[in-house]
Amino acid sequence: MSTGEVIWGKEGWPGPEFSENAKRAVEDSQLRRNVRKATGTIRERRAGLVAETPDWQELRHAGAAIKDDVLHHLDDYLEQFERNATARGAHVHWARDAREATQIVTSLVQATGHKEVIKVKSMATQEIGLVKALESQGIVAHETDLAEMIIQLSNDRPSHIVVPALHRNRAEIRQIFREHMPDAPKDLTDDPLALAEAARLHLRRLFLKTPVAVSGANFAIAETGGLLVAESEGNGRMCLTLPETLITVVGIEKLIPTFRDLEVFLQLLPRSSTGERMNPYNSVWTGVTENDGPQQAHIVILDNGRTNALKDQIGRQALRCIRCAACLNVCPVYERTGGHAYGATYPGPIGAILTPLLVGVENAPQLPFASSLCGACYEVCPVEIDIPTVLVKLRHDAVKAERHKAQDATFAAAASAMSGRRRWTAALKLAPLLRFLKHGAPPPLSGWTRTRDLPDPPKQSFREWWTKR
Numbered sequence: 269m270s271t272g273e274v275i276w277g278k279e280g281w282p283g284p285e286f287s288e289n290a291k292r293a294v295e296d297s298q299l300r301r302n303v304r305k306a307t308g309t310i311r312e313r314r315a316g317l318v319a320e321t322p323d324w325q326e327l328r329h330a331g332a333a334i335k336d337d338v339l340h341h342l343d344d345y346l347e348q349f350e351r352n353a354t355a356r357g358a359h360v361h362w363a364r365d366a367r368e369a370t371q372i373v374t375s376l377v378q379a380t381g382h383k384e385v386i387k388v389k390s391m392a393t394q395e396i397g398l399v400k401a402l403e404s405q406g407i408v409a410h411e412t413d414l415a416e417m418i419i420q421l422s423n424d425r426p427s428h429i430v431v432p433a434l435h436r437n438r439a440e441i442r443q444i445f446r447e448h449m450p451d452a453p454k455d456l457t458d459d460p461l462a463l464a465e466a467a468r469l470h471l472r473r474l475f476l477k478t479p480v481a482v483s484g485a486n487f488a489i490a491e492t493g494g495l496l497v498a499e500s501e502g503n504g505r506m507c508l509t510l511p512e513t514l515i516t517v518v519g520i521e522k523l524i525p526t527f528r529d530l531e532v533f534l535q536l537l538p539r540s541s542t543g544e545r546m547n548p549y550n551s552v553w554t555g556v557t558e559n560d561g562p563q564q565a566h567i568v569i570l571d572n573g574r575t576n577a578l579k580d581q582i583g584r585q586a587l588r589c590i591r592c593a594a595c596l597n598v599c600p601v602y603e604r605t606g607g608h609a610y611g612a613t614y615p616g617p618i619g620a621i622l623t624p625l626l627v628g629v630e631n632a633p634q635l636p637f638a639s640s641l642c643g644a645c646y647e648v649c650p651v652e653i654d655i656p657t658v659l660v661k662l663r664h665d666a667v668k669a670e671r672h673k674a675q676d677a678t679f680a681a682a683a684s685a686m687s688g689r690r691r692w693t694a695a696l697k698l699a700p701l702l703r704f705l706k707h708g709a710p711p712p713l714s715g716w717t718r719t720r721d722l723p724d725p726p727k728q729s730f731r732e733w734w735t736k737r
C-alpha cells in the first residue's frame with residue numbers, strides 16, 4: 269500500500285480517519301499477505317521462547333513493578349539520571365515538546381559544523397519528526413537500520429515498531445535499492461544475502477565518513493547516568509562508537525532505577541520483540557571516556573505529552589511500554605490493516621492507547637476504537653499493560669469529547685421510548701423502517717452503519733407473539 273493513500277496526521281501524529289485508512293488497507297491483499305507472514309513468524313518464535321522460560325510470569329511482574337516505581341518517583345529518578353550523566357561528562361538538555369527537541373538537536377548538529385548525521389533507529393526521533401526538521405535546516409540524516417533505510421530511500425513510512433518495513437517484500441526492496449541507492453550493484457537480485465551485502469557496503473561508507481550520530485535509547489539508567497541501545501544489526505554499535513559527537517533523544521519514561529534492573533528487561537525485550545534469547549548487540553555508554561568513542565555526548569530528555577499521560581490514572585500504565593511490538597504481532601486488527609492505517613507514529617494496540625494519551629483523545633478519537641478488545645495484547649505484553657482496559661477508558665473519554673447534538677437527541681428519544689409500555693409498543697411499530705437503513709443510514713447515523721451491519725428487525729415483537737398465543 270503506498271503511503272499516498274493513507275490519511276496522515278501532522279508530523280506523524282494521527283490523521284482523523286483510521287476507519288477510512290483501514291478500509292483501503294484491507295482491500296490490499298499483498299499488504300495483508302506481507303503483514304500476516306511477518307507477524308506470524310515473530311509470533312511463533314516468541315511463543316517458543318516464552319514456553320522455555322519457566323519464570324516468564326515473574327519476569328513480567330518484575331518488569332511492570334520496576335516501571336511503576338519509576339513512574340511514581342519520576343521526578344527523583346530524572347534528577348538522579350541528570351546528575352550522574354553530567355558527572356560522567358554528558359550534557360543533558362530538557363525538551364517539553366517536539367519543537368523544542370528538534371531545535372535542540374538541530375543547534376547541536378549545527379555547532380559541530382557538519383551537514384550530515386548518521387542515525388540509529390529510534391521511535392522518539394520519529395515521534396518528533398527529527399529527520400524532516402533537520403532536512404529543513406539543510407542537514408541530511410541517514411537512517412542506518414536496514415529497514416529504516418529502506419523506508420527512507422522509498423520515501424515511505426514505518427508500519428511496525430520493530431520491523432518498520434514489514435509491509436515490503438524482498439522484490440520490492442530490490443526495486444527500491446536499484447532506484448534510490450546510487451551505489452547498488454547493477455545486477456542486484458532479490459536474494460536476501462545480496463540485498464544485505466549491498467546495504468552493508470552502502471552503510472559502511474557512511475559510518476566511516478560521518479562524525480555526528482543521533483540515537484534514541486531503550487533504557488536510561490538513573491543510578492549511573494548510562495544509556496542502552498539494543499539492536500540486531502550492529503549499525504547501532506557503529507553509530508554509538510565511531511563518531512565524534514553523539515546526540516541521544518530519550519523519553520522521560522525510559523528510565524530504570526539501577527543497572528541491575530537490566531537483568532529483567534534484557535530477558536523480556538528480545539524474547540518479546542524479535543523472538544531471540546538476547547539481542548545480538550546491547551551497547552551501554554555512560555557520558556564520555558577519553559580517547560574511546562564519542563568525545564561529545566548530548567542527551568535530550570523528552571516529554572512531548574508524557575506528563576499528560578502520567579496524569580491519567582488508568583492510562584499511565586502505557587508509559588511502562590518498552591516498544592517490543594509483541595502486541596502488534598498478535599493483534600487481529602493490525603494483522604489486517606498493517607501499521608499505516610493508524611496514521612500515527614505508534615501503530616497497533618500500543619499506538620491505539622499511547623497516541624491519544626500523548627496528544628489528547630480529542631485529537632485521536634478514532635484510535636481507541638481500532639481494536640476488537642480480544643485481550644491478546646494484554647496476554648503477551650512483557651510489562652503487563654492492560655491495553656483493553658485503557659482502550660475502554662479512552663473510548664469513554666472519546667465519546668464524552670465527541671458528544672454532539674444528534675447523538676444526544678438519539679439517546680433522549682430512546683430513553684423516552686423505553687420509559688413507558690405504551691410508548692415502547694408504539695416505537696416498535698416503527699421498527700420495520702429500519703430495513704430501509706440496512707445498506708447505510710443517512711448522516712449523522714451513517715457513522716454507526718459505516719462499519720456495522722444493521723440487523724433485520726424481527727417480524728413481530730415478543731408481546732405480539734405472546735398475545736397471539
Ligand code: SF4
Binds near residue numbers: 618652
Ligand atoms: S504495549 Fe507491551 S507488548 Fe505492546 S509494545 Fe509496549 S511493551 Fe510491547
